[in-house]
Amino acid sequence: xxxxxxxxxxxxxxxxxxxxxxxxxxxxxxxxxxxxxxxxxxxxxxxxxxxxxxxxxxxxxxxxxxxxxxxxxxxxxxxxxxxxxxxxxxxxxxxxxxxxxxxxxxxxxxxxxxxxxxxxxxxxxxxxxxxxxxxxxxxxxxxxxxxxxxxxxxxxxxxxxxxxxxxxxxxxxxxxxxxxxxxxxxxxxxxxxxxxxxxxxxxxxxxxxxxxxxxxxxxxxxxxxxxxx
Amino acid sequence: xxxxxxxxxxxxxxxxxxxxxxxxxxxxxxxxxxxxxxxxxxxxxxxxxxxxxxxxxxxxxxxxxxxxxxxxxxxxxxxxxxxxxxxxxxxxxxxxxxxxxxxxxxxxxxxxxxxxxxxxxxxxxxxxxxxxxxxxxxxxxxxxxxxxxxxxxxxxxxxxxxxxxxxxxxxxxxxxxxxxxxxxxxxxxxxxxxxxxxxxxxxxxxxxxxxxxxxxxxxxxxxxxxxxxxxxxxxxxxxxxxxxxxxxxxxxxxxxxxxxxxxxxxxxxxxxxxxxxxxxxxxxxxxxxxxxxxxxxxxxxxxxxxxxxxxxxxxxxxxxxxxxxx
Numbered sequence: 001x002x003x004x005x006x007x008x009x010x011x012x013x014x015x016x017x018x019x020x021x022x023x024x025x026x027x028x029x030x031x032x033x034x035x036x037x038x039x040x041x042x043x044x045x046x047x048x049x050x051x052x053x054x055x056x057x058x059x060x061x062x063x064x065x066x067x068x069x070x071x072x073x074x075x076x077x078x079x080x081x082x083x084x085x086x087x088x089x090x091x092x093x094x095x096x097x098x099x100x101x102x103x104x105x106x107x108x109x110x111x112x113x114x115x116x117x118x119x120x121x122x123x124x125x126x127x128x129x130x131x132x133x134x135x136x137x138x139x140x141x142x143x144x145x146x147x148x149x150x151x152x153x154x155x156x157x158x159x160x161x162x163x164x165x166x167x168x169x170x171x172x173x174x175x176x177x178x179x180x181x182x183x184x185x186x187x188x189x190x191x192x193x194x195x196x197x198x199x200x201x202x203x204x205x206x207x208x209x210x211x212x213x214x215x216x217x218x219x220x221x222x223x224x225x226x227x228x229x
Numbered sequence: 230x231x232x233x234x235x236x237x238x239x240x241x242x243x244x245x246x247x248x249x250x251x252x253x254x255x256x257x258x259x260x261x262x263x264x265x266x267x268x269x270x271x272x273x274x275x276x277x278x279x280x281x282x283x284x285x286x287x288x289x290x291x292x293x294x295x296x297x298x299x300x301x302x303x304x305x306x307x308x309x310x311x312x313x314x315x316x317x318x319x320x321x322x323x324x325x326x327x328x329x330x331x332x333x334x335x336x337x338x339x340x341x342x343x344x345x346x347x348x349x350x351x352x353x354x355x356x357x358x359x360x361x362x363x364x365x366x367x368x369x370x371x372x373x374x375x376x377x378x379x380x381x382x383x384x385x386x387x388x389x390x391x392x393x394x395x396x397x398x399x400x401x402x403x404x405x406x407x408x409x410x411x412x413x414x415x416x417x418x419x420x421x422x423x424x425x426x427x428x429x430x431x432x433x434x435x436x437x438x439x440x441x442x443x444x445x446x447x448x449x450x451x452x453x454x455x456x457x458x459x460x461x462x463x464x465x466x467x468x469x470x471x472x473x474x475x476x477x478x479x480x481x482x483x484x485x486x487x488x489x490x491x492x493x494x495x496x497x498x499x500x501x502x503x504x505x506x507x508x509x510x511x512x513x514x515x516x517x518x519x520x521x522x523x524x525x526x527x528x529x530x531x532x533x534x535x536x537x538x539x540x541x542x543x544x545x546x547x548x549x550x551x552x553x554x555x
Contacts, residue, residue: 050442051441052438052441052442071441071446072438072441072442073440073441073442073444073445073446073447074444076441076442076443076444076445077444081443082442084439084442088436088439090431090432090435090436090439091435092431092435093428093431093432097428097431098432100425100428101425101428101429101431101432101440101443101445102429102443102444102445103425104443104444143443144442144443146443147443147444
């Protein structure tokens, strides 16, 4: 049984329908890439999974619980950690305070996050607002890890970052996969890095899943058709 | 030690030194003024948890101040008149013992905060302000019509309540009680602000959505903060009523809510010692300018206007900088 099952998911922003039938499934320890051009429904799908936008129809289950009946914070408590698009740290709080505010019982604590991102340990007492974009992204990932999730969702985690920092983030995600066996749902536009880390992929086009398969089965034709600019 | 900590320590020492000096100079009135500052600062420390940490602009904290005051008034009036407060399930003739009065004040104002908070926190912004104000005014008019406890005229208590081991009629000893309680509240408030709960509350003030994505419920965080905040202000109400040996509906009026908020804003919203600085300046202005003109609050208004427009960090912000916080 999948850890997360999404089937026939539809959702709307007021009168505007954004999702027309999204299907995806993630198993324990698996990394799934959710791909598609801008505006195809990737972030909306994540918003619905995390309870920030109500689903109109479809199946949405996590570890046997129906997520459609739950509020955002209840979904997070079930074990879904979100790294939102645009980082969004608690700007006036320090690095340590950001992590402490989110902490939930489990394996992940400040020391473990600092091991994954040593730069956060160096910036421990620094306000989040004064961090660089890359450091803020590390903090956003660390904050999500402090909730001790079973599924980590990364929404455009490397967007707008310098190539060197992007590599650092990807290395950390790879480390998470190999060392913790955490399930990860990752939304990103960088196909090369996704190909190295993801086991499976789902392509969204106009709010619908149009392709699902193993990452290594993704052909140039498919990428041209659905992911090319 | 940071500049704000040094400033805070200096303020606390000043509050301790002034009445001690007045005691040496046989100036009991000054000691009473310092006691008033300590008690009103305590009321502000309560509001500062809701307002400074949680971003909850409550215009109803006089409700808790008044509940604390009436908790003292009710218990003490029955004790002084030897009239049972209730006779079932056991006979209880009120009490003039501060610890029992404080416990009653804290429990009553916490219950009030739970009810008011549970209903008010379903709204936000201007609606939250109006609902807290409405609850406060409901209690105000209830107190006016509560003739058994003095109604509009209020209720006088002939003797000051007792604290084991102390002579509370001695101004310096009563100051020591109020100062001790204030120090405890400040310590608790500082611990709370640095705790995981305090940080989560502060985070919820910045973004509800972000807090929810880490599994925290903003409503619950705010309700707990409100229920912690209310009893501290309630305890201040019990002490204030004891200081004056009088309790009246004025303690529940929206003017009182406004005054408590002024202490917090003057000192600096979210600053741990903001309410102490705010209350001290307020009492100082009232004492110094009140003798010159009965319209002294015009000057207070100008000061407040200046604070809001030019010094968001409050009076503490000027000497220590705009950072800081609780």
